[in-house]
Amino acid sequence: LERIQNIALYKQFLAQEEKVKNKMARAGVQNPVTRELFHGTSTDVCANIYKDGFDRSHAGRNATLFGRGVYFAVQARYSHDYTSPGTNGYRTMFLAKVITGEYCQGDSSMKTAPTKTGVLKHELYDSVVNQMNNPTMFVVFKDASVYPDYVLT
Numbered sequence: 001l002e003r004i005q006n007i008a009l010y011k012q013f014l015a016q017e018e019k020v021k022n023k024m025a026r027a028g029v030q031n032p033v034t035r036e037l038f039h040g041t042s043t044d045v046c047a048n049i050y051k052d053g054f055d056r057s058h059a060g061r062n063a064t065l066f067g068r069g070v071y072f073a074v075q076a077r078y079s080h081d082y083t084s085p086g087t088n089g090y091r092t093m094f095l096a097k098v099i100t101g102e103y104c105q106g107d108s109s110m111k112t113a114p115t116k117t118g119v120l121k122h123e124l125y126d127s128v129v130n131q132m133n134n135p136t137m138f139v140v141f142k143d144a145s146v147y148p149d150y151v152l153t
Helices: 007-027 043-052 076-080
Strands: 034-041 070-073 092-099 103-105 127-129 137-140 146-152
Touching (some): 043 146
Antiparallel strands (some): 092 146
């Protein structure tokens, strides 16, 4: 377990988190704004994530079942399936802070989070999920919505 410290990424994340908190407070939404979730990846990609954060332009290499964003799981065992061993034989995954905010059901056609309906129809959802009742997977479409907090080897 190694803690990542990237001040530039963390400042971007905090600014996005504050924006979402304010938006949710105005709307009277009680969901947790941020969750700690897992993301499995290949060992080669880790250095890029340390330095530049998660990049949704790489989305779709493994799955797009719930949209073309970056996927995070509630359970580490799910993310483990998306890891691959490096030259040292170890696998790597991240424990990340993810701004999930207000979410809706995802689907494979989504390239961004969908627009809300009703009074706030000019605003987008913050993330999408695999199932609305007790989601186990969250997908985000804004790179600043994630901070890679820890790497697990």
